[in-house]
Amino acid sequence: MLSYLHGFHAGNFADLHKHAALWLILAHLRKKKKxxxxxxxxxxxxxxDLGSEQAAKTGEWKDGYGLAKAALGAPDMLQQYLDHVAAFDPVAHGWDYGVREMDEYTGPFYPGSPFIVREMLREDDELVLMELHPREYENLRHRVKRDPRTHLHKRDGYEGLVGMxxxxxxxxxxxMDPSYDVKQDYQKAANAVRQAWDKWxxxxxxxxYPLLExxxxxxxxxxxxxxxxxxGVMCAELxxxxxxxxxxxxxTGLLVINPPWQFDQQLDEIGTWLANTCKLPGPAKHSIHWLVAAA
Ligand SMILES: C[S@@+](CC[C@H](N)C(=O)[O-])C[C@H]1O[C@@H](n2cnc3c(N)ncnc32)[C@H](O)[C@@H]1O
Known part of the structure; x- marks a missing residue:
């Protein structure tokens, strides 16, 4: 069952936390030439498009990215990421970013994980994308097809990951960022990540992962x-x-195997700032917990 559409939730507090963590890892990977x-x-x-009907229906981005963008004093790496999002304008790139004349865009825009990564790729780096929802896949295909470093598959992300x-x-x-619209996703995600880690x-x-009741x-x-x-294996929760x-x-939670050096401290600083800045259902905290200590 594929009922989830990320357009309703893009830019919410969970996206900000996850994408800031992604940004930190990408910055670390870019430190070496390899x-x-x-x-x-x-x-x-x-x-x-945060001006779309979908985004307006939940208004979630206003309590996440909207508040963070307007606030002062973000930690450096988060501010870099927020500036990157504020400057993200697919319409300015036109056809290259899959902008179609027949579609209407309002903005502001929010890059999802494929475009956060794409903008951090160097010439020899590679991005592999999997997406199963037919319409989301078609949109994504249209948006990434002109980038030779990006390989897109209409494929189940769990078995696809292990297979490659x-x-x-x-x-x-x-x-791995599942929508968890069915409960079996928890087990499938854990199994796929463990099997993939075994091979790599x-x-x-x-x-x-979401924190729900x-x-x-x-x-x-x-x-x-x-x-x-x-x-090591660590969890960061906001x-x-x-x-x-x-x-x-x-x-919202992130489980990270083999995090880069000092990632836990950097993400904790960012997460604590987000806890004090974004709107969650009640007073919020950020925590880091190591499930397996690094050797
Ligand atoms: C939370 S959204 C992804 C958001 C994206 N990672 C980002 O950060 O911008 C989850 C996506 O997974 C897709 N999906 C659901 N089940 C899938 C599966 N088994 N394999 C691949 N994609 C799947 C959904 O259609 C949805 O687009």
């Missing part, structure tokens, strides 16, 4: 406690103590 690859298993449609391990370029990141133990893996996140975290990764309306997230 090429890197990014595999984005649940890519979405690439970029989002290890990647030809052995430095890099897997981002030096890769960095970042798995997003159902408590499935606890099971997901505990299924990684036995991984013997020398780089969350309110209490839930919102039924089915609404009280918080």
């Amino acid at each position: 090429p890197f690859c990014v595999i984005d298993t649940h890519a979405g449609s690439g970029w989002y 391990m290890p990647p030809a370029i052995r430095r890099g990141l897997v981002l 133990p030096t890769g960095t893996f970042m798995l997003w 159902d408590g499935f996140d606890a099971e997901l975290r505990s299924s990684f406690a036995a991984i013997k990764s020398t780089g 969350a309110a103590d209490q839930g919102g309306a039924k089915g609404r997230m009280r918080g």
